Each structure stands twice: as structure tokens, then as C-alpha cells.
Amino acid sequence: MTLYARFAAHVDDALNALEAEGVLARGIERGAVAVEPPRDPSHGDLATNAAMVLAKRAGMNPRALAEAIAAKLGAVGEVASVEIAGPGFINLRLARGVWEEELSAILAAGGDYGRSNLGGGQMVNVEYVSANPTGPMHMGHCRGAVVGDALASLLEYAGYKVRREYYVNDAGGQVDVLARSAHLRYREALGEDIGEIPEGLYPGDYLKPVGERLAREHGDAFVGKPESEWLALFRREAVADMLAMIKADLALLGIRHEIFASEAELQAEGKPAEAEAWLRARDLVYDGVLEAPKGETPEDWEPVELPLFRATRFGDDQDRPIRKSDGSWTYFGADLAYHFQKAREADQLIDIWGADHAGTVKRIKAAVAALTEGRTPFDVKLVQMVRLLRAGEPVKMSKRAGNFVTLADVVREVGKDVVRFTMLTRKADAQMDFDFAKVVEASKDNPVFYVQYAHARIRSLQRRAKEEGLALPAAADLSLLDADELDLVKLAAQFPRVVEGAAAAHEPHRIAFYLGDLAAAFHAQWNKGNDDPEKRFLVGQRPDLTRSRLELAEAIGQVVRNGLAIMGVEAAEEMQ
Template identity: 55%
Template sequence: MNLFAEIRTLVLDSLATLTAEGALPEGLGFSNVAVEPPRDAAHGDMATNAAMVLAKPAGLKPRDIAQNLAEKLSQDPRVVLAEVAGPGFLNLRLAPTIWQSVVHAALVEGDKFGRSNVGQGRRVNVEYVSANPTGPLHVGHTRGAVFGDALASLLDFAGYDVTREYYINDGGAQVDVLARSVYLRYLEAHGQDVAFEDGTYPGDYLIPVGAELKEKVGDAYVGKGEDVWLADVREFATEAMMGLIRDDLKSLGVEMDRFFSEKSLYGTGLIEAALADLESKGLLYEGVLEPPKGKTLEDWEPRQQTLFKSTEHGDDVDRPVKKSDGSWTYFAPDIAYHYDKVQRGYDALIDVFGADHGGYVKRMKAAVSALSGGKVTLDIKLTQLVKLYKDGEPFKMSKRAGTFVTLRDVVDQVGPGVTRFVMLTRKNDAPLDFDFAHVLEQSKDNPVFYVQYAHARVNSVLRKAREAGIAVDDATLASADLSQLSHDSELEVAKKLAEWPRLIEIAARTNEPHRVAFYLYELASDFHALWNKGNELPELRFLQEGKTETSQAKIALIRSVAVVISAGLGILGVEPVEEMR
């Protein structure tokens, strides 16, 4: 049940009637007509911009259209009042029975309430985390992992066919550095003193990997040159690190559908095939790039390179794909990887990267546009930095990792559920402060607690009702006399519940799972406000002594709140709690 969609349909039908009657000209497009909550709740329950967006193409005054539309809408029993405001906005007030029906729908539909078919089964690939396989995931990866995983769940909830994918960056020089670092730990396992130099990784997490390598090959690599051991140790170390990364992700509740190796692009013809596709479309040429901004001609050496005409697909400059010496640029395998995604038949691609990949956005969008002929969309979401604090003081780095705070450090401190929710309390492109003490506080200022507390409070009422002999299963509550939910405070909660299906569609269309976290906090706030008013007004209490049917109606409302909170937390990857401890 999407009440906003239903009222929008009513508006569109009324506009069609006005057109048939000659009050509106033929041929008007209604795609920009929206129905949404008004900016000020005092103005009504819903508002439509129909008159404002149709006035110019219709050649009519907005207020005249709004007045005619108001008359048509007022004839529907769902609309109590249709009122024209300002230059032509139309505010609507709906009958209480409409809001009461939302409670019924939530109870009947259960965890399917709010689910949408807006995705229409379109295939979407969400790539996230994709960290270099050189060590444990750090807190920056944590934010990307949570965001990507929640986004994938949101899209699934909205009717998309979603693939969660991890791109293993195992094709670059950093994996050689990892192999050398593991080799040093291998020598250390043989009792040798070693020094970590030349950028090698000193973290303690490689100690067991070195020991495992010793157990596997004995002393076969001791005293030998890189030509003997580098390739084998590289593969061994990469597999060990990916095992560590998988365990880290599992501790956060993240499981991937697919892991794709960058190394698989080399020597297999995949890069060549991707570039051949671009060349067949006339998008590759031999040329010389202009000097980068800030460079003078004196310190700029022009080079003949193979360039991709990315400017034809929205980029600022054309991009090199092959160097003058014939080797690939770093962009070439990125093109090949996305070419592979396009060839797999996805309708849309989403990449989740750290903020340092901002310069990557336009060129990659251009590549996907070119490779797919504009048929496949690519949305790149950048996640900003996370600053860690404890009691207001910066949190120190991990001894295990050597240089950074790991994902496991965070999860071990506060748990996966709290970690995930907090990571979504800011929009992905906004910096995030994460205070270990604050996120465990039991207060309204802590959104994790506030939402979980609402769910736990509902369950406490259900337990007390059962103890009093009141049936509170969903089927019984759905058949309760919901007309007894007539107080403004009760209807406000029902109105907030009605926003849930609309919120899902908006969040899915914009790829913004943080909207779910924001909404859950608002819903919890409305619920807690109703609870507190019950302390002052006995008629608002959920359990009405001697009035079973009235109690069931009121419990139906708050049970619907729990249904939505549970569904929303499920999208975020957070387990709802039954009681607070």
C-alpha cells in the first residue's frame, strides 16, 4: 500500500477529467506532477504541485487550475478538504479512515509492507569495499561496506535484482609489496631478525601468514631471490588477505555474491576486447594531451598516447588508455572491468568509493556510457572520511594493523548493529564523527538506541497484553476496530507510517540508504511522543483496563510501528531488539 501513489493517481485521474471537459488543453504531460507531504504539517496531510507545473504549458493561471482541481478532488470520499494556497499550491486533508487503513495494511502485509516494484526486476550491480588485499579493512572501508550493503538491501526491497560485488585489486605493485612483507615475516618465523623498509607493511596481522608460509614450504625460500618466491608468495599472501577480509566483512554482516579479480583482466584478452569495442565506435585515437592545469610548458613533456574520447560522453578531457611505451594506463583495466559488467547484462551499475576517488567519476561514467551505447547507467557514490573518538578524544590507531583503526576494532568495541546504524546517520558524502562512548549512550541523542528502544517498548506492551489475556497476534490486531484511533497524536503516527512506502521508492531511486535511518529516527520519535502523552492522558494509553477491543486498536497502531522499524533495520542490516538490557 502506497497511499501517496494512490492519491497521486487520484490527482492524475482528476486532471484527465478536466482535460476531457476542456478545462485543460489536450497534450499536457503529467510526469512532473507530484504528491508529497507539505512542508508545514499545519497546512494539510498532502500537497500537490499540479497547478504550478502545468500552468505554463497550459497557458493558464496556477490558481485557476488549482481551483478546478480542488473541486474534482473534493468529490472523492478520501479527501475531506482541498485547499488552494499561495500562487497555486493545493493542500489536501484526508479522512481519518485513510490513515487507519494504513495500520491495517501494515499488519496484513507484515514485512512486505513498503516493498515496491519500482525496480521492476532491473538487474543492478553494486560494487563496494574493493579494498587492496594488503591487510585488514580499516574504518574507512567500514563506512563503504555498510553503505554499499545497505544500498543493495534497499534496492532489493524496492524490486531490483541486485548483485553484490567486490573487485579484488590484485593486479598492481602493492601486492608485490605485500608479498615482500609476508616474506619478511616468513624469515622471522625461521628465527631471523628483519627490518620493514621500502614501504613494506609492518602490521602484526602478517605474523601468522608468515608462519603459515613456513609450514607450507619449509625453508625452501630462505636465502633465495625474488625470482624464486615472489610469484608464489604473492598468490599465497593475496589468498590469506582475502580470507582475512572476508572474515572482517562477515563480522559486520556483509556477504558478497561475487568476487572479481583484477589480475584476471591481464593476459586474457579482456582489456584488448574492451578497447576494441571503443575503437569500433571511433572513440580511440593517437594524440597528445594538453598540459595538466598548473603545469608550465617548461616542465611538461608531450607524449604520443592512445586516448579515449571520453569528452564525447561527458568527461572534461580525453583520457589515455595506453602509454607511449605500449603498456596500459591504470584506466585501461578499469574500462575492461566495467566492460565485463556491461557484457553480463546489468541494467545499472553502482560503484561505492572513498572520497579520494572524486577525479574518477566523470571518466568512468564516460566509459560505461560509451561501452553500453548509453543504455547502462553508472552511479558512483563517494563516502567521506570517518573520524573516530572516545569520550571526545581521538581514538588511537590499532596495534594489530600498525597504522590505522581496523573494521574489527570498531565492531569489537560496539557491535555490528551499532556500527552499521551509526555509519548511516549521515549522508555518504558528508564527514562522519564516530564517538565510541556516544554511540552506546541510552539517550534520545543516540539514534541507534532511540530506534531500538521504540521497538523494545512495543514488545513490552505486547508482553503485558498477553499477560492480561489480550490477543495481540497480527491477524487479530488487523481485524480490530481501528476507527477508535481518532486522537490527533495517534493519527500523526499513522501518517508517518504512510510515508514508509514512498520513502523506500525515493531512497531507491536516489541510491540513498541513509534516508531509511533518518526516517526510522523520526518514526521512533513520533512513537515515543505518543507514549509520553499516554502518561498525561489516560485515553492514549495502549492498555485500557477492561476495554479489550480499544486496547487491541491502540496496540495495532504501535505493532505497525514495530513492523516498519523491523523492516527498516533489516534494510540497514541491524537486528531489532526485543527488550533493552
């Protein structure tokens, strides 16, 4: 049980006692009661809003209820003092021994400090990246890839089972364009002068190896032949090569999916028709006519009867067609069927999408609500694009023009850890600049460097201590730590709470933010030694104090490693 959970239990015990004494009415909902750090650390170590959120329901004055709760909490052995602030907030100061025990708990738990059973083993399907298989990964895909992968790791750390999934959009017109582009490169590999790449095809050189392989395997069998003889084959082969390339690119970021679900296979297996039948049986699909487009109606528009999903029953703005007039599936119809399949094998669904898909969120949420009869929570996280900067100037990216910046190029230039950490330094739905110079800058303004530098400093301390014969003891005298040093422990003790909060909100960037705060606090404590030698972590004439501070540093380092591991970032052992 985490420290915060333990004190939440103390508050619960206090409320139970007040109910038993008749001071507080029984059965009042307590879901909004929280125990958290006060916004101002000078107010204490922990704060609870119990009196504020329960007073109205209990028909009591908040201050009077706070006094009753405070009296109970003051009798808890771990509590040094209790104060009531404002109209009824309760601030607690904890006994020093609580923080000394927490420091020891961090070291004892090691890599498991902060792990939680919040998820209770529920299966969560996290779908992320899912870029069209028409070329290598570029930096437009990178942020969603990192956010999704870090979220998956965060959920596992918080006690969920996680399935990482990539949805391969291999059934649309863009895949036919890929096949035609590969056929052009195939002819080029056989010696044909193809000249300029025609408008509408993919011009990138990444398709040359595909064409060369197809030329080796098939010779000139498909030269001068009608498209109907080679399109399906070239589509299948080109998609396979693109997926191999995508997997290799993602591996550079340390990302691997358990499942690659094919849209083409989904349709070939009749899954959209199965989903449609399921919905029709519940009167959730009907044959109807779409409303005319808003504004000026196009001259060629005419009403057509189509199968429509009753999306408006589930919060969407209008009912949505699942088939086109020619009988083929709409994008929505295929996506509906895909989510129908996923929901059968998961307790929760999370999709990570680019912000350009914002208009699709309502209809897919409506579909999942219908298909799961409201039983399966579904969250969509929208990720804003990343603007690349070099020398302060934007770097253009265009896959169709063939001059985009690949993910692989960026990882090779600045490193996997820099890329992953940087992508989590802002909320996913906030705009982000990725400046090639700033992300590798050795300054406190660069959070990647600052967090890594904190861990590297701790490792350097341990190496120096070993050289000087001051190895970490079995039990240091933690009573020698001063108030400022205990403040570091208090901040480290928030890590389990941050993990649970980030997992519940599906926001892995909270881990990066927290590590930034922890690193800043550690560096501030380190820097005190520059002015006062007695404040240094290694004090030669005080081996007992040095050992206590080494244990403190090791605990901070452990929390940093645990947080970085969730982010998929390796902790730096030293900085050049």
C-alpha cells in the same frame, strides 16, 4: 498500490476528466506532478502541485486550474476536504477511514509493507568496499561497506535484482609490496631475526600467520632465492589470505558479496585489450600525445605518444591514456575494461567509492557512457571518511604503520547493529565522527538507541498485554484512536514513499532519517501517558481501547522492523 500512488492516480483521473471536458489541453506532460505530504501537517494530509506545474503549459491561471482540479478531487470518496493554498497548491484532508484502513494494511502486509515494484526486476550491479587486498578491513573501509550493502538491500526491497560485487585490485604495485612483506614474515617464521621492518613494507602483525603458513608449506625453499623465483607465488598466496581475512571481517558486519572480480585475472584474460579494440573500432581511442602538465613543466617531461580514450566527447576535462609508455595498462585502462565487463550483465551500475577518488569520477563516467553507448545508467556515490574518537580525542589510523583500528575490533566492542546504523545517520558525502562513547549512549540524542528503544518498548507492551490476557485481536475497533494516534499512522504510511524515494536517489540514509522521525513520534505519544493515565497504551479498565492501541503499536513496530531490515540491523526485543 501505496496510498500515495493511489492518490496520484486520483489526481491523474481528475486531469483526464478535465482534458475530456476541454478545460485542459490534451497531451500536456505530467512528469513533474507530485503527491506528497505537505511541509506543514496543519495544512492537510496530502498536497499536490499539479496546478502549479501544468498551468503555464496549459495557458491557464494556476489558481483557476487548481479550482478545477480541486472540484474533481473533492468528489473522491476518500477525500474529506480540499483547500487551495497560495497561488495554486492543493491540500487534501482524507477521510478517517483511509488511515484506519492503512493501519490494517500495514499489519496485513507485515514484512512486505513498503516493498515496491519500482525496479521492475532490472539488474543493478552495486560495487562497494573494493579495498586493496593488503590487510584486514579497517574503519576507513567501514562506511562505504555499510552504505553499499544497505543500498543493495534497499534496491532489492524496491523491486530490483541486485548483484553485490567487490573489485579486487590485485594487479598493482601495492600487491608486490604485500608479497615482499609476506616473504619477510616467511623468513621470520623460519627463525630469521628480521629486525625492524624496512621502510616501504607492511609492518602489521596480521602478516605473521601468512608467513607461518608459507613456511609450513614450502620450508626453506625460497630463502636466499632471487625475487623472480618467489614473487608471483607469494603475491598469489598473500592475496588469497588477505581476501579470506577481508571476507571474515565483512561477515562480522553481515556483508557478503556474490562476486569478487580480480583485476589480475581481468588482465590475464586480455579484457583491457578487448575493450581497447572495441573503442578503436568506434574511433574512441587514438594514438596521441598528452598535453604538458599544467604549471611549471618538469625537466624530465617529454612528449610520448600513447593510446588515448576520447573522454572529452563524454564530458571529461581531457582525453585519458589507457596504456603507459612501457605498454602496461594505466589504472584507468584497467578500470575501463572492468566496467566494460560489468555493463554487459547489468541494466544499471553503481559504484561506492571513497571521497579520495573524486578526481576519477568524470573519466570513469565518460568511459561507461562510451562503452554502453549511453544505454546503461551509471552512478558513483562518494563516501567521506569516518573520524574515530575516543574520550574526545581522534584515534589515529595508518595501515602502513601497522597501528590502525580494525573493523573487527570496533564491531566486537560496540556491536554490528550499532556500527551499521551509525554509518547511515548522515549522508554518505558528509563528514562523520564515530565516537565510541556516544554511539552506545542510552539517550534520545543517539539515533541508534532511540530507534531501537522504540521497538523494544513496543515489544514490552506486547509481552505485558499477553500477561494480562489482552492479546492482539483479529479486528480491533480503530475508531477509538484519537487524532494524535492517527497522526502516527499517517507518518507510518509514508514508509513506502520513503523507500521508493531513497531507492531512486540511491540514498539509504533516508531510511535511517525516517526511522528517527517515526521513533521520536512514537516516544512522544508514549510519554503522554506519563501525565495522563488515559493516554497510556495499556488502559486496564478499557480493554477495547487497549486493543486498538496495541494494534497501532504493532503497526509502528512492523514499519520499524522493515526499515531496520533494509539497513541490515536487527530490531531490539528489549533494552537493558
